[in-house]
Amino acid sequence: MSQIVVNNVQKVFRTAERDVVALKDINLEVQAGEFVCLLGPSGCGKSTLLNAVAGFSLPSSGAITVDGRRIAAPGPDRGMVFQEYALFPWMTVAQNIAFGLEVQGKAKGEVAAKIDQLLEMLHLKDFRDRFPKDLSGGMRQRVAIARVLALDSPIMLMDEPFGALDALTRRNLQDELLRIWAEFGKTVLFVTHSIEESIYLADRIVVMTYRPGTIKRDHVVDMPRPRDPASAEFNELKRELGRLVMEEQQRHAADEMKLAAVD
């Protein structure tokens, strides 16, 4: 049985001016331990789909199940990492990571051991008593990942988590994520608009269309890791996916021109 099953999902946002069909006829299955990227330009419903799996915003119709249970709300089996650093600014790194465990009422000793392990694993030991404002973007995202790992969620949902980072920091965190994913056997559903990022990371790349958001291509990436972005195979796939994404990007741009003309 697939771990995540998205069955005929539609999502319509009703606004004063019009209805936006953000998702239409979405059918998707993700196996336990799989690393799947949702790829597409801005506005094609990637976040909407991720938020539906997270349980933050439910579909207008259709259903999403995790391990056979229908999703009706957020749950500890699904941890979310956002692009914006969703850390508590008044808490130190260690306190941020500990927060979820304390909410769960875990014993002090258990929490302390877990924090030490995660600080070590994400190379945050020297930063344990710092506050988020004193960290670089890359370090903050390490803390955000540690916070999700602390809860032992089998599923990690990530919405452009590295989108605001410079190229080197980004590659560094991609490698860390792959290491964690392999070590812990997590299922990862990862949203990005970067074709290269999706090829570097994913077992499968799900390309989405712009309005309505549908699945345009479900591509299995059959390359051993670590993948070399300079290799011929990598670049061949990059060109192919680039064509698919560019078509949607153009539809997005055309739509924006139309809207601008109406205003």
Ligand SMILES: Nc1ncnc2c1ncn2[C@@H]1O[C@H](COP(=O)(O)OP(=O)(O)O)[C@@H](O)[C@H]1O
């Ligand atoms: N709360 C909302 N109200 C109205 N429209 C929304 C809302 N959230 C998203 N949308 C629209 O739904 C579409 C998909 O948005 P989103 O899922 O954020 O796309 P992506 O993450 O791929 O950029 C967009 O056209 C967006 O404008």
Ligand SMILES: [Mg+2]
């Ligand atoms: Mg988004």
